[in-house]
Amino acid sequence: MSFFKKIAASVGIGSATVDTVLDYSQYRPGDMVTGTVYVRGGSVEQHMDDIDLYVMSRYVMEKDDSKVYQESPIVSHRVVNGFTILPKEVKEFPFSFRLPFDTPVTLGSVSLWIKTDLDIKGGIDSGDKDYIRVLPHPWMEKVLEAIRQVGFKLREADCEYAPFFKRRLPFVQEFEFVPTSSKYCGRLDEVEVVCHVEEHGMEVALEIDRKARGVLGWLEEAYNMDERLVRVYLNETELNQDGALTRKFREIIERHAR
Known part of the structure; x- marks a missing residue:
């Protein structure tokens, strides 16, 4: 048996x-x-x-x-x-x-x-x-909330293959925001955010996608020239200043929405 x-x-x-x-x-x-x-x-x-x-x-x-x-x-x-x-x-x-x-x-x-x-x-x-x-790391939560305060809402969050970031994992998590404020609705399609939390701070990458306007806008969109990639590093002190964090992202998005 x-x-x-x-x-x-x-x-x-x-x-x-x-x-x-x-x-x-x-x-x-x-x-x-x-x-x-x-x-x-x-x-x-x-x-x-x-x-x-x-x-x-x-x-x-x-x-x-x-x-x-x-x-x-x-x-x-x-x-x-x-x-x-x-x-x-x-x-x-x-x-x-x-x-x-x-x-x-x-x-x-x-x-x-x-x-x-x-x-x-x-x-x-x-x-x-x-x-x-x-749940999001507290610093990531602050950044996502700051983007909302600027005038955007989260539409999607997904993990995408991204070897060009040269990180430990073969992918990054991307947060896709769309404008809710009339200030940006006619100027931007979306803002995509990638957060890399580290022990003493965080790197944030933003891809700011402008709306195509006219022939030049169509050409920019066709060749992905309408997208502006911005990378910013935030230390622990900056990440704990909620109001300053919102102002920082408002300035970045406004500068690249022109």
């Missing part, structure tokens, strides 16, 4: 299972993620190589004039190395790791989840998937 159980376990029948329980389901970039991985033994003794956790998201990239979504790990964490589990035995493995500053936030179409990978030696691996909500 034991032989047939081992054969069954090797193809996933009666094999060990894994369940990850998070202490919280909501985080901000820079927070500690804590919880416990529970492994429940199956019908036979099994040897596990390791357990890994991956914070996952997805991004869109253009391929042959169409949009294709790719999954990407944000960070990985080794919970435990090899161990053996007996039939029906339950093992608990607490874990903790920090969520990186460049973790995207769950706005718009962006979703994030923690994937658990249990590597079973000589058998079919087991896994678990837990969705989490990631």
